[in-house]
Amino acid sequence: MAHPARRHQVEDHELDSARSTRAHGPIDWLGGWKPLLYSCALLLIVNVALWTWNYVYMFTAGLNSASPEFTRYYRTLFWFELVSVGLFTGVWFGWLIRTGREVVKHPVTHEEEIRRIAVLWGLVGATSLTIAIMASFWPNWDGSWHQTMVRDTALTPTHIPMFYFWFPLAVTLSVGTYLYGRFRIPAVYGGDKGFPWSFFLLISAAVLEVLEVAFNEWGHSLWISEEFFAVKFHWPFVFYGWLAGGMFAVWGETILRLFDIHREEAEMSAGPRATTAIR
Amino acid sequence: MATTVADLAERQRRHELRELLQKQYKWIDYKWDLVFWVTAIFVVGGAADITKLLFAGDWDFWTDWKDPQWWPVITAFATIIIPSALQYIQWAAWRFPTGATYTAVCLFLVSWIGRYTQWHVAADYPMNFVYPMSCVGAAIILDWILMKTKSFVLTSLFGAPVWALLVWAFNYVPLAPYLQPTFYMDHVLTVADVQGIAYIRSQTPEYLRVIERGALRSFLGETQYVALAFGATVAIGGYWIGQFIGRYLAVWPIKRMMKSW
Numbered sequence: 001m002a003h004p005a006r007r008h009q010v011e012d013h014e015l016d017s018a019r020s021t022r023a024h025g026p027i028d029w030l031g032g033w034k035p036l037l038y039s040c041a042l043l044l045i046v047n048v049a050l051w052t053w054n055y056v057y058m059f060t061a062g063l064n065s066a067s068p069e070f071t072r073y074y075r076t077l078f079w080f081e082l083v084s085v086g087l088f089t090g091v092w093f094g095w096l097i098r099t100g101r102e103v104v105k106h107p108v109t110h111e112e113e114i115r116r117i118a119v120l121w122g123l124v125g126a127t128s129l130t131i132a133i134m135a136s137f138w139p140n141w142d143g144s145w146h147q148t149m150v151r152d153t154a155l156t157p158t159h160i161p162m163f164y165f166w167f168p169l170a171v172t173l174s175v176g177t178y179l180y181g182r183f184r185i186p187a188v189y190g191g192d193k194g195f196p197w198s199f200f201l202l203i204s205a206a207v208l209e210v211l212e213v214a215f216n217e218w219g220h221s222l223w224i225s226e227e228f229f230a231v232k233f234h235w236p237f238v239f240y241g242w243l244a245g246g247m248f249a250v251w252g253e254t255i256l257r258l259f260d261i262h263r264e265e266a267e268m269s270a271g272p273r274a275t276t277a278i279r
Numbered sequence: 280m281a282t283t284v285a286d287l288a289e290r291q292r293r294h295e296l297r298e299l300l301q302k303q304y305k306w307i308d309y310k311w312d313l314v315f316w317v318t319a320i321f322v323v324g325g326a327a328d329i330t331k332l333l334f335a336g337d338w339d340f341w342t343d344w345k346d347p348q349w350w351p352v353i354t355a356f357a358t359i360i361i362p363s364a365l366q367y368i369q370w371a372a373w374r375f376p377t378g379a380t381y382t383a384v385c386l387f388l389v390s391w392i393g394r395y396t397q398w399h400v401a402a403d404y405p406m407n408f409v410y411p412m413s414c415v416g417a418a419i420i421l422d423w424i425l426m427k428t429k430s431f432v433l434t435s436l437f438g439a440p441v442w443a444l445l446v447w448a449f450n451y452v453p454l455a456p457y458l459q460p461t462f463y464m465d466h467v468l469t470v471a472d473v474q475g476i477a478y479i480r481s482q483t484p485e486y487l488r489v490i491e492r493g494a495l496r497s498f499l500g501e502t503q504y505v506a507l508a509f510g511a512t513v514a515i516g517g518y519w520i521g522q523f524i525g526r527y528l529a530v531w532p533i534k535r536m537m538k539s540w
Contacts, residue, residue, distance in 0.1 A: 014355070019438065026306060027306055027310055027311075029310070031313065033310065036314065039314065051396070051401075052353060053403055054401075055351055055400075058401075079420040085408070093513075110306075111306075114306045115504055121311075121314055121315075121318075122314075124312060124318065125317075125318035125321075128318045128319065128320075128321040128325075129318070129321045130323040131322050131326070132320075132321035132322070132328075132389055133325075134325070134327060135323045135325035135329040135399070136324060136328035136329065136332075136389040136390070136393050137389070137392065137393055137396075139328075139332055139336040139393070140332075140393030140394060140396075140397035140398060141393075141396075141397035141401055142341060143332070143336065143397075143398075144397050144398045144401060144402035144404065145401075146403050146407075146481060147340075147481050148480065148481070149481070150481050150505040170490075172305075174286050179495065193536050194536030194537050194538040195536060195537045196532070196535070196536055196537075197531075197532035197535045197536065197537065198532045198533065200501035200532075200536075200537065201528055201532060219449075226475060227481050229332055229333055229336035229337050229340075230333065230334060230335065230336060230337050230338075230353070234333045235333060235334070236327060237333055238329055238330050238333045238334065239325075240329065241325060241326030241361070242326065242330075242331040242360075242364075242524045242528060244322055244325075244326055244529060245326075245364065245524050245525070245529035246528060246532055247529075248317075248319075248368055248529035248530065249529060249530070249531075249532035249533045251315060251319075251534075252372075252533040252534075253533050253534045255311075256533070256534065258304075258306070258307055258311070260304065261306070262287070262304050262306070265305065271290070
């Protein structure tokens with residue numbers, strides 16, 4: 001049972017959400033779609049910042065991993081990324097679970113459920129953008145860098161943003177999106193229904209990608225320090241892209257819920273319990 | 280002319296479909312479609328690019344790696360996988376014969392962003408050395424074959440070999456200028472070879488270059504056609520890998536739960 005003050009806080013938050021929803025509507029761009037716009041904008045800003053950092057320092061500080069410059073500009077960045085993603089994950093997951101345990105106890109109106117599905121799609125959209133950044137944008141630079149410079153460390157200038165920021169962030173976003181649905185869209189992802197295969201595949205994709213980093217570094221340290229993209233120990237990175245197909249299942253099952261909500265709304269309008277909110 | 284039961288049933292069905300088409304939904308508007316199609320660009324483009332990069336990327340990065348033997352085989356295989364998956368998804372969901380074209384356009388966008396910013400701007404390679412391949416033309420034909428046959432089996436048997444042929448043909452056009460002969464340091468080389476010599480890469484050593492093996496530039500060019508025939512064969516396999524992804528990793532999981540885990 002949550003502390004009364006905590007419960008009060010959660011209810012306040014829900015009231016705030018309802019007010020916000022009334023101001024903008026659940027499917028207005030600044031209503032339910034706001035998290036999509038803000039999160040994608042934030043991800044793009046972070047990506048431009050990391051790209052610029054690498055562009056400015058890779059040739060001046062990124063060539064020799066034993067140099068003090070490398071420590072100053074790249075090992076610092078490495079730790080900064082891990083700590084920032086770790087902190088973000090802890091705070092976000094903590095908020096999702098603590099508030100979610102209270103939110104899930106209360107009935108939700110159809111309008112609010114629609115807004116939450118839009119928010120979930122926003123989180124899925126942010127995860128999708130992250131996938132493009134980590135599976136296309138940075139691997140291209142990884143290719144151009146490692147075919148220009150032979151590596152002398154596993155923490156190369158292109159590995160640090162790609163492997164130690166975007167890869168763990170994809171795990172955070174995919175798990176966080178599930179936690180959002182688990183507590184806030186119980187009609188689709190409620191705990192009583194079991195664990196969805198859609199999120200199992202999507203989360204597996206992101207986790208596999210992180211685990212494959214270890215295999216990649218092991219393979220490069222054992223067999224070949226030069227870059228040859230089609231080597232077999234790179235192939236598990238590809239399976240990540242395939243498993244991310246689970247994202248389409250997330251879209252599919254929430255679209256079906258949208259139609260169910262409209263059907264339920266029509267039934268309620270026709271019946272005597274038209275004003276009753278359902279869970 | 281007498282109205283038959285079949286006519287009435289058809290009229291009823293058309294009426295129902297028209298009603299369904301004109302049905303108004305309180306909370307479903309164009310924004311759901313827009314968000315889906317735009318945000319899916321990233322996951323589709325990312326999946327297609329990582330598949331191409333790590334199966335066939337080395338042959339796509341440089342003009343001097345686009346050889347007549349390996350390039351047509353593995354590029355066709357690597358690039359048909361995700362278009363096939365999207366063909367299944369879009370055909371199963373909407374009967375849209377557009378999945379391959381959608382994927383090819385997504386791949387085109389993310390490939391050019393990556394190639395321009397990372398290879399050209401960041402690492403300073405000229406774009407005429409590192410431009411990415413395109414499979415948009417082949418994808419339009421693959422979708423057309425699905426639309427006409429309405430069968431994934433027939434699309435795989437006819438469409439995948441056509442894909443292999445067209446991916447090579449359409450990308451041979453921009454490559455052709457770099458295959459012209461030139462005399463360089465007492466040797467007859469192609470222009471692409473000269474580019475490769477000018478830009479030394481960590482994959483330049485011979486033990487990494489699986490290209491230029493055997494009789495690639497002899498046998499009156501017949502190696503090219505053998506490679507295309509084999510590429511057509513493996514493209515069929517790639518098409519069914521894509522079908523597996525579309526069927527079992529994207530559509531099958533919808534509303535399926537693990538009850539205990």
